[in-house]
Amino acid sequence: MNIDIIFRIAGIGILISVLSIVLKQAKKEEQAEMLTLAGVVVVLIMVVQLMNQLFLVVRSVFNM
């Protein structure tokens, strides 16, 4: 079971939200936006790998 990926993604999300609040307080709005975008891309790559695994499992279970 790969449960730790849930906590990894939640951790990335909380970290990014805190960092973007800090950057916004320091009047660096564009960098906060870029940080958010980079975080979303990193998380999306992880999700795509996980989804590939899911489709392989479903395909092998249901003989599709």
Place this chain on the structure above:
Amino acid sequence: MEIAQIIGLALVTTILLLILRQEKPVMAVVLSIVFSIVIFIVMMGKMASILNVMQELTRRAEVNYFFFATLLKILGVAYLGEFAAAICQDAGEQAVAKKVEFASKIIIAVLALPIMIAILESLIQIMPG
């Protein structure tokens, strides 16, 4: 007690989602996708054992294996479509969710066509004249 693990994971994920949804809604959606995928992968192991038993029963009853394979494919399409539609609905995109459901319905209908033709053929054989 696997249900205890899943309940614990679900509650922890719910709390994390509540925290994330205020600041970064995108991250909340991604986290809910990951949670769905993890539960799905965990449950697919159990599903495989159920399907093995059903396959064995089909073999003993000497039913045509083609029907069972079609049934399995339909089951897979239905589960995957439901999974994606639920995530889209959760993110507030009702239209995308409806389109996913529509596509999975049509794919299921296409997969079920050979079974329908087989039923019609056996009906024609039974009918006199």
